[in-house]
Amino acid sequence: MPNRILIVEDDKGISDGIAVNLQYAGYEYAVFGDGLEAAEYLEQDHSFDLALLDIMLPGLDGFALFEHTERYNIPVIYITAKTDSVSEIKGLRGGAEDYIVKPFEMVTLLVRIEKALERTGKLNRVLRFCDITVDTENRTVLRCGAEIELKPLEFDVLVMLVKYKNRTMSRERLLNEIWGVDFFGGSRTVDVHIANIRRKLGLGDEIKTISKTGYRLED
Amino acid sequence: MKLWMKTAAVCATVLLAVVAVCSALLLAQAKYSLLELTAGQVREKQESLKTSFVSMMNYYLPENANEAVRHSMAVYCFSQFADETGVLLRDGETLVSQAAVQPEVLLPLDEQTAVNEQREYAGLWQGQQVMVAGSRTYMQSTYDVYVVQDVTAVYNQIADMTRRFVVISAAGVVLGTLLIVLLVRRASRPLGRLGLAAREITGGDYAKRAITGARDEVGRLAADFNRMADAVQAHVAQLEETARRQQLFIGGVTHEYKTPLTTLLLHADTLLNTKMSDEERERSLRHIYSQCEWLERLTQKLLKLLTLQEDIALREQPVKPLLDAVAQSMADLLEQRGTPLTVECRTDTLVFDFDLMRSLLANLADNASKASQPGQRIWLSAQANVIEVRDEGHGIQPEDLERVTEPFYMADRSRSKKHGGVGLGLALVRRIEEAHGARLELVSTPGQGTTARVIFPR
Numbered sequence: 001m002p003n004r005i006l007i008v009e010d011d012k013g014i015s016d017g018i019a020v021n022l023q024y025a026g027y028e029y030a031v032f033g034d035g036l037e038a039a040e041y042l043e044q045d046h047s048f049d050l051a052l053l054d055i056m057l058p059g060l061d062g063f064a065l066f067e068h069t070e071r072y073n074i075p076v077i078y079i080t081a082k083t084d085s086v087s088e089i090k091g092l093r094g095g096a097e098d099y100i101v102k103p104f105e106m107v108t109l110l111v112r113i114e115k116a117l118e119r120t121g122k123l124n125r126v127l128r129f130c131d132i133t134v135d136t137e138n139r140t141v142l143r144c145g146a147e148i149e150l151k152p153l154e155f156d157v158l159v160m161l162v163k164y165k166n167r168t169m170s171r172e173r174l175l176n177e178i179w180g181v182d183f184f185g186g187s188r189t190v191d192v193h194i195a196n197i198r199r200k201l202g203l204g205d206e207i208k209t210i211s212k213t214g215y216r217l218e219d
Numbered sequence: 220m221k222l223w224m225k226t227a228a229v230c231a232t233v234l235l236a237v238v239a240v241c242s243a244l245l246l247a248q249a250k251y252s253l254l255e256l257t258a259g260q261v262r263e264k265q266e267s268l269k270t271s272f273v274s275m276m277n278y279y280l281p282e283n284a285n286e287a288v289r290h291s292m293a294v295y296c297f298s299q300f301a302d303e304t305g306v307l308l309r310d311g312e313t314l315v316s317q318a319a320v321q322p323e324v325l326l327p328l329d330e331q332t333a334v335n336e337q338r339e340y341a342g343l344w345q346g347q348q349v350m351v352a353g354s355r356t357y358m359q360s361t362y363d364v365y366v367v368q369d370v371t372a373v374y375n376q377i378a379d380m381t382r383r384f385v386v387i388s389a390a391g392v393v394l395g396t397l398l399i400v401l402l403v404r405r406a407s408r409p410l411g412r413l414g415l416a417a418r419e420i421t422g423g424d425y426a427k428r429a430i431t432g433a434r435d436e437v438g439r440l441a442a443d444f445n446r447m448a449d450a451v452q453a454h455v456a457q458l459e460e461t462a463r464r465q466q467l468f469i470g471g472v473t474h475e476y477k478t479p480l481t482t483l484l485l486h487a488d489t490l491l492n493t494k495m496s497d498e499e500r501e502r503s504l505r506h507i508y509s510q511c512e513w514l515e516r517l518t519q520k521l522l523k524l525l526t527l528q529e530d531i532a533l534r535e536q537p538v539k540p541l542l543d544a545v546a547q548s549m550a551d552l553l554e555q556r557g558t559p560l561t562v563e564c565r566t567d568t569l570v571f572d573f574d575l576m577r578s579l580l581a582n583l584a585d586n587a588s589k590a591s592q593p594g595q596r597i598w599l600s601a602q603a604n605v606i607e608v609r610d611e612g613h614g615i616q617p618e619d620l621e622r623v624t625e626p627f628y629m630a631d632r633s634r635s636k637k638h639g640g641v642g643l644g645l646a647l648v649r650r651i652e653e654a655h656g657a658r659l660e661l662v663s664t665p666g667q668g669t670t671a672r673v674i675f676p677r
Contacts, residue, residue: 013482013485013486014482017485017506021489081477081478081481102481103480103481103483103484106489166494168492218494
């Protein structure tokens with residue numbers, strides 16, 4: 001079952017952008033532009049795994065809304081343009097999981113969401129893509145119920161692609177995330193692993209090569 | 220070398236020179252007088268000795284006295300009057316002399332010397348200072364009457380006097396110099412304090428002031444210096460205030476740019492990196508477009524705010540056309556919002572820049588209309604030196620009233636943005652009103668409306 005995320009952000013442009021990306025990343029979500037409305041909604045439905053709260057909100061601000069999410073044990077990531085109040089937010093982190101300062105990159109937000117879910121133990125451990133099931137806890141890959149052998153690094157690459165499906169993963173990002181920043185091998189290493197995954201899982205068409213950038217898993 | 224040292228050195232040198240010259244003149248004068256006095260005494264003594272001797276000789280000496288009588292008589296008569304200084308010569312031979320000096324050697328009298336003509340000599344004789352006066356007279360023989368005065372004592376007295384003069388002068392010069400140093404240092408101390416104050420101000424303590432002290436030139440300088448420091452302090456405070464306001468403003472600008480930038484970044488990122496449906500793609504592009512528009516509007520307002528001070532044409536002109544122009548330019552917008560504007564003009568002329576004041580009043584009218592519900596009226600009226608915009612809208616909360624003219628302040632952000640406001644309207648209004656030397660007065664009762672008054676200087 002996918003993770004469910006509450007978005008409270010009064011700027012339509014930002015909330016739309018976040019929503020689109022969350023949807024592609026395989027999350028479910030609910031968007032509110034007003035703090036009070038979000039708080040009222042929480043009274044009835046509070047089955048969220050995470051909340052993204054803007055601080056400057058009409059109705060009820062992010063800090064006030066935090067008290068409501070806390071009641072239902074929903075971890076919170078603050079989204080703010082107030083760089084000057086970073087310390088204030090840090091002080092409030094006693095309860096909040098994280099904060100992110102505008103302007104931010106979507107990938108950064110996705111990573112932080114995932115880290116926050118992982119920390120609170122709410123992260124969905126089983127990822128699905130078409131007929132492929134990836135269990136990140138036991139590190140197994142099933143295709144139509146049959147287990148497929150992948151080398152550890154191939155498994156990690158596959159997890160990245162599935163996690164961020166429909167989103168281009170650059171070779172640099174894959175290298176950094178999986179091999180680590182200390183790795184000196186060229187980006188050819190990534191290509192070799194991708195080729196293996198394509199072959200073993202029959203994902204030749206689904207894993208698209210994005211020229212000069214990297215790869216994207218498309219459904 | 221410090222100024223006080225220079226001044227003291229110059230003064231001391233002048234003092235020394237003056238004392239030396241005066242002492243030398245005084246000494247010379249004293250020496251001359253003393254010697255002249257002594258010489259006068261000697262001359263007088265010789266004159267009286269000679270006169271007495273001659274009178275007595277003439278009185279007692281018989282006409283036909285022989286040589287021996289004349290000799291004894293001369294010795295006798297001379298001895299009656301002469302003391303140890305008197306010397307008598309008869310035909311070049313010494314008759315009476317108790318002096319160790321031979322006056323005829325020092326002051327020889329010869330045939331050319333007229334009778335009774337007194338001659339004198341002053342000089343050294345075997346280590347002694349002597350003064351000699353002598354004259355020649357004839358009474359059958361030549362008699363030379365000399366008075367030889369030892370004046371060593373006088374010279375000693377002069378030397379003594381000289382020594383005392385030197386000592387007194389030296390002491391005077393030393394004392395005088397000390398006094399000069401003290402006075403000059405004392406006079407220059409305020410300068411030192413002034414310098415100290417200047418250094419402290421240079422060090423950043425702009426509140427530091429010099430002690431003005433006496434009402435002399437230095438005191439006046441200190442007072443001038445303090446006035447300069449006041450001006451500097453005021454300017455620094457003004458600059459700091461300007462810098463602080465600019466920093467706040469830039470902070471506001473940055474903050475204001477962040478939200479549209481985030482949207483731009485998110486959607487551009489999504490468009491670049493994500494496989495999307497056409498519908499989603501269009502929506503993202505529309506977001507990007509609207510945010511770009513928003514940024515453009517924000518930039519225009521900012522430019523206006525920043526370049527406002529450059530071209531202002533203040534002149535006295537009628538108010539009615541101004542109000543009409545505002546009403547006309549706002550007509551469409553206000554009609555659309557359903558908030559009609561009523562113009563009332565009861566003032567002839569005021570001093571203003573037409574374009575700027577129109578912009579200001581349009582801003583106020585725009586605010587009034589945003590605060591009003593459809594159907595509520597707005598009044599734009601001029602009376603005496605006041606132009607006011609009044610509405611019956613939702614008003615401003617008292618806690619917001621003071622801050623509404625700050626750049627980017629929006630009492631209710633979500634509603635302001637819905638109307639397309641950037642939060643710069645009243646900040647712009649304030650700048651324009653400052654440029655006119657006018658004053659903006661906001662009176663507002665929540666729920667009953669707001670009155671914005673632009674009060675022109677009389």
